[in-house]
Amino acid sequence: DAYLEIDGLTKVYDDGDDSVVAVDDMNIDIADGEFLVFVGPSGCGKTTTLRSIAGLEEITEGQIVIDGENVEGQAPRERDVAMVFQTYALYPHMSVSENMEYPLKVRGMPKDERDRRVRESAELLEITELLDRQPKDLSGGQQQRVALGRAIVREPRVFLFDEPLSNLDAKLRVHMRTELNRLHNQIGKTSIYVTHDQAEAMTLGDRIVVMDEGEVQQVAPPQQVYDQPVNSFVGGFIGSPQMNFFDAEVDVDAGEIRTDAFTLPYPEWMHDRIGRGGTFAAEFGIRPEDISVEGLDEDATAEDHATAEVVVVEEMGSDFFLTLENDGVEYQAIVEPNTNLQRGDRISLQFDLQKCHLFDDD
Ligand code: ADP
C-alpha cells in the first residue's frame, strides 16, 4: 500500500549558462491504489516528474513523500517503486522467465519465492506459454508484457510507467490499454502513468494531471477535465478532434457572444458563473461534437442558429466530419451521417450552448 505526496516539486536542469525549469512547483496528493496519469505535450516535464519520484533525478526543491516518509536521499531501490519504460530493454541473452526473475535474483530472494512470483505474474499477464522463449522470438507487444512482468514480480509499492505503449502500433496500443486497466483492477497498486496521448490518459486515469511547460494546468477525473477544462490549453489538448476556438467579444447587456465567425446568445448559466458585466474579450470554445446541422439553408432565424459554408465533408463511418467556414474562419463539426451534404452547401447550425466554453487566458 502506498499513498504519495508530491510537495512543491521543482526541477531545474542547469547546464552552465543554460537552465531549464522542467517541473515548476508541483503539488499533488496521490491516493493509495489510485491510477494517476500525467499527460501533456513532449517536453512538458512528465518524465522528469516520474524520474524524480523514482529517485533517478535529484530534485531542486520540494519533496516526495511516500507513505508519510520523505524519501529524499533514498536510492531508487530503497523507494520500492518499479518503473516501466517505453523501450523494453529486455536482456537479450536471457529467456523470458530469466528476465522476469532477474530483479528478484539481484535482491537475493530465495529460488522458490522467485519461481512463485514469476509464475503468478506470467499468469496475470497471460504469457505463461512464452516463459522459455528468448526476447528476439517475441513480438513488440509480447516484449512489453514481459517488461511489465519484470516490474510486477517485484511487488513494489508504486508502479511508474513512462509511455510504455508508445512503441506499439495503434491497434496493439488500444488493446494493451485495456489490458493495463484490467491489470490495475486486479493488482490495485498505486500507479503513476505518463503519456502524451490524451486518449490513453482519458481511458486509464482515475484522475489525470494535464501539464504544460513544467506547470500543472488541471488535476481532475477524466470526464471533468473534458467537460470543464480550466483554460484553453486543457480544452485544446484533451479531446479529439480538437475543440474549436474563436476570438470573441462578450456583450453582457446585449446578451451576445460575438465571435469572428458567428454570433450566439450569451447563455444564462455562463453569465451566472462568470458574473461579469459590460463588454469583454474572451476565447470562445466549442467541441466539434457539440455542433450539429439543422439543415441545408438560408433562412435560419432562431437565435442560437448560425449559417456556415461546407468546405470539406469527410465520411467516417458512424459520423461525418465537416470543415465549415464563416467569414474566412474555418472550424469543424462532427455530425450524423448526412449524404445530402456537399462541399459548397450553405447550412444552418445548432450550437449546444450548454457545452460551450469561455476562456479568458489568451
Ligand atoms: P517530457 O517527458 O514531458 O517530454 P521531460 O521531462 O523529458 O519532458 O523534459 C522536460 C524539459 O526538461 C524539456 O525542456 C527537456 O528538454 C528538459 N530536460 C530533460 N532532461 C534534461 C537533462 N538531462 N538536461 C537538461 N535538460 C533536460
Ligand code: MG
Ligand atoms: Mg518523456
